[in-house]
Amino acid sequence: MHDLDTRxxxxxxxxxxxxxxxxxxxxxxxxxxxxxRQLAGSAALVAAVVAAGLVLPARLADRxxxxxxxxxxxxxxEAGMLTGHWFGKADASVFLAQHVDPARRQAIHDRIQALDVxxxxxxxxxxxxxxxx
Amino acid sequence: xxxxxxxxxxxxxxxxxxxxxFAVTGDLAEAENVLQEAYARAFVRWPRVGGYDLPEAWVRxxxxxxxxxxxxxxxxxxxxxxxxxxxPLVPELSPDLxxxxxxxxxxxxxxxxxxxxxxxxxxxxxxxxxELRLATGTVKSRLARGRAAMASTLQLDWSEVT
Numbered sequence: 001m002h003d004l005d006t007r008x009x010x011x012x013x014x015x016x017x018x019x020x021x022x023x024x025x026x027x028x029x030x031x032x033x034x035x036x037r038q039l040a041g042s043a044a045l046v047a048a049v050v051a052a053g054l055v056l057p058a059r060l061a062d063r064x065x066x067x068x069x070x071x072x073x074x075x076x077x078e079a080g081m082l083t084g085h086w087f088g089k090a091d092a093s094v095f096l097a098q099h100v101d102p103a104r105r106q107a108i109h110d111r112i113q114a115l116d117v118x119x120x121x122x123x124x125x126x127x128x129x130x131x132x133x
Numbered sequence: 134x135x136x137x138x139x140x141x142x143x144x145x146x147x148x149x150x151x152x153x154x155f156a157v158t159g160d161l162a163e164a165e166n167v168l169q170e171a172y173a174r175a176f177v178r179w180p181r182v183g184g185y186d187l188p189e190a191w192v193r194x195x196x197x198x199x200x201x202x203x204x205x206x207x208x209x210x211x212x213x214x215x216x217x218x219x220x221p222l223v224p225e226l227s228p229d230l231x232x233x234x235x236x237x238x239x240x241x242x243x244x245x246x247x248x249x250x251x252x253x254x255x256x257x258x259x260x261x262x263x264e265l266r267l268a269t270g271t272v273k274s275r276l277a278r279g280r281a282a283m284a285s286t287l288q289l290d291w292s293e294v295t
Contacts, residue, residue, distance in 0.1 A: 003289070004248070004252045004280065004283070005252045005253065005255070007229075007230070007233050008156055008233070008237075008248075008249065008252050008253040009253060010230060011152075011155075011156060011226070011230045011233050011234055011237075012149075012151075012152025012153060012155060012156055012253060013152060014225070014226055014227070014230055015152060015155045015161060015226065015230075015234070016148055016151045016152045016155060016161070019148065019151055019161065019165070021144070021147050021148060022169060024139065024140040024143050024144070026169075027143060027169060027172045027173050027176055028139075028173075028176050030169060030170070030173040030176075031172075031173035031174065031175075031176035031177040032177070034170075034173055034174070034177065035177045
């Protein structure tokens with residue numbers, strides 16, 4: 001036998017020599033208390049799950065309106081104020097033939113201007129375009 | 134309480150297990166607390182636990198596990214203090230046993246467990262491994278390191294013993 005064995009046996013025996021052994025009934029009471037706590041905890045958990053199962057679907061069903069699958073449309077009406085005149089607009093160019101007469105040019109201008117989506121129409125000559133570049 | 138064998142099992146094993154748990158915890162009040170909790174659990178499962186070959190091993194394993202958890206839980210320690218009162222001083226230990234207790238208490242819990250199970254309970258290494266759900270090599274390693282640390286503290290030579 002190892003020296004450590006005998007030393008440990010002495011230690012255990014001496015340390016517990018005066019220990020009071022509780023009555024078995026005290027241990028039984030502790031066990032029953034523990035079981036009651038466990039049962040109460042389990043019952044509370046089951047009750048909470050059942051209550052959640054009953055209440056949550058009803059509350060969800062009471063919510064007004066359809067549930068959108070996407071967020072609301074983004075309002076960009078004032079975005080142009082932040083990003084300049086051309087934000088949200090298109091600049092369309094119409095190239096006329098070399099020898100179009102002024103009457104025909106004016107007729108084209110008027111037809112384009114009549115479209116709802118057009119804000120402004122202006123004519124620019126070839127020379128004016130080169131100068132701007 | 135119906136006498137279905139629990140009372141006699143309890144009376145015959147309590148003090149022995151208390152000594153083993155004291156060696157693991159280094160604290161008599163803590164040992165009493167975890168051991169009584171383990172017996173309480175055995176009581177409510179006694180129809181099953183009482184049928185085991187070694188109900189005492191079941192109680193010891195539960196108590197050792199509880200002691201390991203209590204080692205990490207200051208709250209449980211505080212509750213034990215409230216329930217059981219301040220831990221009594223270990224009565225009349227000889228100086229060499231006080232040194233042994235202190236050397237054991239200085240070990241990490243894992244080393245303490247294997248040393249107690251192997252050297253005090255008398256379990257072979259394989260059974261210690263099974264009881265603590267460790268690999269055999271881990272148990273051997275912990276035994277060696279634990280013994281070396283204790284031998285160094287106590288200035289003894291236990292290095293040759295397995």
